[in-house]
Amino acid sequence: xxxxxxxxxxxxxxxxxxxxxxxxxxxxxxxxxxxxxxxxxxxxxxxxxxxxxxxxxxxxxxxxxxxxxxxxxxxxxxxxxxxxxxxxxxxxxxxxxxxxxxxxxxxxxxxxxxxxxxxxxxxxxxxxxxxxxxxxxxxxxxxxxxxxxxxxxxxxxxxxxxxxxxxxxxxxxxxxxxxxxxxxxxxxxxxxxxxxxxxxxxxxxxxxxxxxxxxxxxxxxxxxxxxxxxxxxxxxxxxxxxxxxxxxxxxxxxxxxxxxxxxxxxxxxxxxxxxxxxxxxxxxxxxxxxxxxxxxxxxxxxxxxxxxxxxxxxxxxxxxxxxxxxxxxxxxxxxxxxxxxxxxxxxxxxxxxxxxxxx
Amino acid sequence: xxxxxxxxxxxxxxxxxxxxxxxxxxxxxxxxxxxxxxxxxxxxxxxxxxxxxxxxxxxxxxxxxxxxxxxxxxxxxxxxxxxxxxxxxxxxxxxxxxxxxxxxxxxxxxxxxxxxxxxxxxxxxxxxxxxxxxxxxxxxxxxxxxxxxxxxxxxxxxxxxxxxxxxxxxxxxxxxxxxxxxxxxxxxxxxxxxxxxxxxxxxxxxxxxxxxxxxxxxxxxxxxxxxxxxxxxxxxxxxxxxxxxxxxxxxxxxxxxxxxxxxxxxxxxxxxxxxxxxxxxxxxxxxxxxxxxxxxxxxxxxxxxxxxxxxxxxxxxxxxxxxxxxxxxxxxxxxxxxxxxxxxxxxxxxxxxxxxxxxxxxxxxxxxxxxxxxxxxxxxxxxxxxxxxxxxxxxxxxxxxxxxxxxxxxxxxx
Numbered sequence: 001x002x003x004x005x006x007x008x009x010x011x012x013x014x015x016x017x018x019x020x021x022x023x024x025x026x027x028x029x030x031x032x033x034x035x036x037x038x039x040x041x042x043x044x045x046x047x048x049x050x051x052x053x054x055x056x057x058x059x060x061x062x063x064x065x066x067x068x069x070x071x072x073x074x075x076x077x078x079x080x081x082x083x084x085x086x087x088x089x090x091x092x093x094x095x096x097x098x099x100x101x102x103x104x105x106x107x108x109x110x111x112x113x114x115x116x117x118x119x120x121x122x123x124x125x126x127x128x129x130x131x132x133x134x135x136x137x138x139x140x141x142x143x144x145x146x147x148x149x150x151x152x153x154x155x156x157x158x159x160x161x162x163x164x165x166x167x168x169x170x171x172x173x174x175x176x177x178x179x180x181x182x183x184x185x186x187x188x189x190x191x192x193x194x195x196x197x198x199x200x201x202x203x204x205x206x207x208x209x210x211x212x213x214x215x216x217x218x219x220x221x222x223x224x225x226x227x228x229x230x231x232x233x234x235x236x237x238x239x240x241x242x243x244x245x246x247x248x249x250x251x252x253x254x255x256x257x258x259x260x261x262x263x264x265x266x267x268x269x270x271x272x273x274x275x276x277x278x279x280x281x282x283x284x285x286x287x288x289x290x291x292x293x294x295x296x297x298x299x300x301x302x303x304x305x306x307x308x309x310x311x312x313x314x315x316x317x318x319x320x321x322x323x324x325x326x327x328x329x330x331x332x333x334x335x336x337x338x339x340x341x342x343x344x345x346x347x348x349x350x351x352x353x354x355x356x357x358x359x
Numbered sequence: 360x361x362x363x364x365x366x367x368x369x370x371x372x373x374x375x376x377x378x379x380x381x382x383x384x385x386x387x388x389x390x391x392x393x394x395x396x397x398x399x400x401x402x403x404x405x406x407x408x409x410x411x412x413x414x415x416x417x418x419x420x421x422x423x424x425x426x427x428x429x430x431x432x433x434x435x436x437x438x439x440x441x442x443x444x445x446x447x448x449x450x451x452x453x454x455x456x457x458x459x460x461x462x463x464x465x466x467x468x469x470x471x472x473x474x475x476x477x478x479x480x481x482x483x484x485x486x487x488x489x490x491x492x493x494x495x496x497x498x499x500x501x502x503x504x505x506x507x508x509x510x511x512x513x514x515x516x517x518x519x520x521x522x523x524x525x526x527x528x529x530x531x532x533x534x535x536x537x538x539x540x541x542x543x544x545x546x547x548x549x550x551x552x553x554x555x556x557x558x559x560x561x562x563x564x565x566x567x568x569x570x571x572x573x574x575x576x577x578x579x580x581x582x583x584x585x586x587x588x589x590x591x592x593x594x595x596x597x598x599x600x601x602x603x604x605x606x607x608x609x610x611x612x613x614x615x616x617x618x619x620x621x622x623x624x625x626x627x628x629x630x631x632x633x634x635x636x637x638x639x640x641x642x643x644x645x646x647x648x649x650x651x652x653x654x655x656x657x658x659x660x661x662x663x664x665x666x667x668x669x670x671x672x673x674x675x676x677x678x679x680x681x682x683x684x685x686x687x688x689x690x691x692x693x694x695x696x697x698x699x700x701x702x703x704x705x706x707x708x709x710x711x712x713x714x715x716x717x718x719x720x721x722x723x724x725x726x727x728x729x730x731x732x733x734x735x736x737x738x739x740x741x742x743x744x745x746x747x748x749x750x751x752x753x754x755x756x757x758x759x760x761x762x763x764x765x766x767x768x769x770x771x772x773x
Contacts, residue, residue: 031547152395
């Protein structure tokens with residue numbers, strides 16, 4: 001919007017500068033850290049080559065925050081960490097202070113305000129997730145609500161450090177999976193082809209773009225009632241919803257037929273095993289707001305089995321690699337079915353090309 | 360307040376306080392998300408709405424409650440931006456504004472945070488004040504690409520809001536087919552494993568590419584992420600087209616006394632079971648009771664350093680590995696990034712300029728060879744890694760593959 005009275009000339013500055021956002025002790029010891037310890041859940045102690053130490057208190061947030069909430073976090077930072085705070089990629093807030101005596105009062109105050117202190121070491125940290133019904137234009141669900149429901153059941157796991165290794169979770173409102181690869185992920189799975197609005201399609205969509213978007217070439221141009229439109233070969237369609245992003249007249253979301261799938265074994269770190277993508281272990285779960293109990297139930301089963309059976313430092317995927325998928329399904333009580341056999345490109349690389357069998 | 364909202368009568372028990380005279384209409388489904396110990400975003404929204412009485416917040420809560428009942432979303436996109444920019448504002452119009460007129464517009468402004476997601480309270484309070492003045496007061500920290508997301512503003516307030524934010528040092532983030540906002544880990548700000556100054560690299564690279572970030576004109580998006588070490592806390596390999604991962608070339612530094620102290624505390628079983636046996640390349644052995652790492656076998660995975668942070672540190676010859684092509688499902692399936700540059704120095708400004716030059720060459724090649732809506736990893740997969748390397752002038756390196764080809768059908772230049 002051009003405003004005629006505009007006086008300020010835009011500075012294309014890119015990211016905000018960071019130096020003034022670093023605690024003076026951080027600035028002094030920048031790049032000169034020696035080691036760290038985790039004195040207790042939610043607290044990190046980093047020691048610099050200079051001998052300086054800085055304590056971090058980490059707490060969970062809802063991610064969908066408000067100015068009121070952030071001002072309260074600023075109050076905590078002003079009181080206990082000299083006015084400095086930061087966030088992690090898993091939406092946790094961190095307060096860095098060189099003053100060890102501030103740690104316990106800060107924990108008490110954060111917890112009293114409703115922010116759980118934890119998210120460190122061998123814990124279930126908070127969930128990387130998507131926007132959902134609150135803001136997205138193609139969501140089948142509300143990730144924030146799923147995450148809140150899930151983290152209510154994992155509250156103690158966030159505040160403890162009793163898992164074999166860290167557990168990273170994600171939640172996504174469509175099959176694009178913006179939440180990302182994770183140890184355990186909750187991702188929407190559409191089960192029906194898009195429903196096409198032929199009256200509007202040609203006026204709101206670029207037909208070639210929608211055709212090109214389909215990964216299995218199931219979309220073809222057609223004419224319906226004298227109007228240009230598109231048709232979907234429903235035999236070929238894999239219900240991915242890619243076309244819906246390009247063409248809002250190809251509605252993929254459905255209140256009943258958009259379901260949930262649970263995926264496990266994703267890992268982003270290079271530690272020990274290479275980064276890995278996830279495998280599906282449950283699907284056809286209902287999209288059941290406001291608390292999604294069927295989803296939290298499956299997450300609980302997987303985490304209970306992993307906590308019980310994982311060895312120190314094994315991530316979920318590494319635990320499964322050791323015990324095998326057969327035992328994974330036995331110990332979690334989930335059921336393997338033929339839809340879980342990959343049928344997409346490179347499917348053959350997931351077949352067992354050996355005589356290695358687990359009984 | 361008009362339309363459906365009128366239906367809410369004062370007698371209706373509302374919210375957990377159950378009181379009358381509330382600004383918000385009843386939201387019984389959403390109220391279920393106020394239960395339980397984890398901090399509730401719904402409680403936050405309600406607190407904000409009752410304090411500020413912004414009609415947009417009531418409309419959005421009504422529409423969200425409606426979504427929870429119908430299990431469908433009701434936002435559609437559009438085109439809103441600021442002077443001179445072609446991206447950065449995510450436009451949202453309600454598809455059911457007749458039902459919820461207060462939710463008619465609910466646009467998001469993506470804002471680039473400081474590298475490492477560091478704040479001081481002055482910055483954050485200023486951001487909150489400006490946002491409350493022009494927008495809804497709802498903020499997401501942070502979006503999956505790394506933006507601060509200021510959610511909920513009307514079109515006619517966007518420019519003024521941006522001008523005020525811009526004066527305070529904030530700039531819009533990326534959207535569409537251009538450079539996107541980046542993410543960096545805490546890096547040298549706190550971590551002993553940071554192998555390069557990823558905060559500086561983040562700032563420098565994103566300032567360099569600020570033009571295509573604000574005025575997208577490529578085939579599709581490009582995401583950069585910066586992790587200080589192979590633990591890859593920003594999930595760069597999987598989530599970014601260009602993953603800049605700190606690493607080192609020489610031997611892991613060992614402090615023998617600290618190894619002894621670790622074994623005394625944790626026991627020999629732990630040394631064998633949790634360190635030596637978990638090394639993916641069996642690079643660690645015991646010689647006369649002393650822990651020895653064969654650097655030629657080490658792949659810099661980080662495991663032993665993670666277990667013994669006091670005793671082990673990355674080597675001194677530090678730099679970065681560049682992996683390329685990470686992206687999620689849309690449309691041809693998940694791609695992990697793969698290694699393109701095994702090692703580059705990233706210390707001096709000249710090192711960073713050289714890296715920028717490389718990235719520019721890569722993007723130019725992709726801009727020339729990629730198809731519409733094709734991420735760079737998909738382009739490389741379609742044309743072959745060999746053609747990509749020729750195109751950008753990089754030598755083939757055995758570290759780029761897990762093994763040489765097993766397929767004998769190929770055309771060679773003999």
